[in-house]
Amino acid sequence: MPNSGFIYIWTNKINGMKYVGKRWGDPSSSYIGSGKYFKHAVKKYGLENFERNILDICETRTLLKQREKYWLDFYQAATSNDFYNISPNSDGGHHGADYIGEKNPMYGKKHPNHKPHYGQENGMYGVDRTYSENPNSKSYLIIDNEGKEWHTKCLKEFVETHFKENTQKIYQSLKEQAIRGTFKSATKGHCKGWRIKYDDSF
Numbered sequence: 003m004p005n006s007g008f009i010y011i012w013t014n015k016i017n018g019m020k021y022v023g024k025r026w027g028d029p030s031s032s033y034i035g036s037g038k039y040f041k042h043a044v045k046k047y048g049l050e051n052f053e054r055n056i057l058d059i060c061e062t063r064t065l066l067k068q069r070e071k072y073w074l075d076f077y078q079a080a081t082s083n084d085f086y087n088i089s090p091n092s093d094g095g096h097h098g099a100d101y102i103g104e105k106n107p108m109y110g111k112k113h114p115n116h117k118p119h120y121g122q123e124n125g126m127y128g129v130d131r132t133y134s135e136n137p138n139s140k141s142y143l144i145i146d147n148e149g150k151e152w153h154t155k156c157l158k159e160f161v162e163t164h165f166k167e168n169t170q171k172i173y174q175s176l177k178e179q180a181i182r183g184t185f186k187s188a189t190k191g192h193c194k195g196w197r198i199k200y201d202d203s204f
Contacts, residue, residue: 013052019086023037026063071091141155146196
């Protein structure tokens with residue numbers, strides 16, 4: 003059984019965002035962290051783009067909790083837009099679905115994974131490319147009402163190419179069907195008989 007714990011701080015090497023957390027166990031363990039926004043960021047940017055530093059080693063769980071609180075307060079992590087943390091306490095945060103106003107841990111704090119960048123700070127500034135050239139586009143397998151298979155990396159571009167009218171409604175219908183993940187034939191509307199799902203095999 004581990005006989006100590008540690009306080010750590012992760013830093014996103016791409017945008018400088020940070021995350022403070024604690025762990026009872028050896029610092030050499032593969033544990034990353036439990037913060038929801040932080041985990042989303044790791045998934046988005048890749049763990050290789052984060053760097054971890056150890057802030058404290060603690061020999062009791064009580065001290066571990068106290069020292070995490072100290073570092074959260076020191077960095078004002080819960081209120082800083084430079085941190086993924088959303089709670090000022092060492093017991094973790096709540097995402098605010100049933101808290102409003104100042105009771106919401108995210109009150110006055112922007113979502114860390116969706117900071118808007120305008121003008122030349124935007125990575126797409128001055129770039130003119132089609133939907134299918136977007137590296138973040140999802141891949142789809144589509145089977146039409148005649149059984150023909152289609153593959154596309156941009157659903158919107160596919161719809162605009164294959165349909166002449168009501169393209170927005172058709173796009174939304176197919177998109178929702180893909181999100182549901184049932185891969186069942188649509189029963190009504192312009193997409194009746196069509197099936198669609200995410201497919202990263204191509």
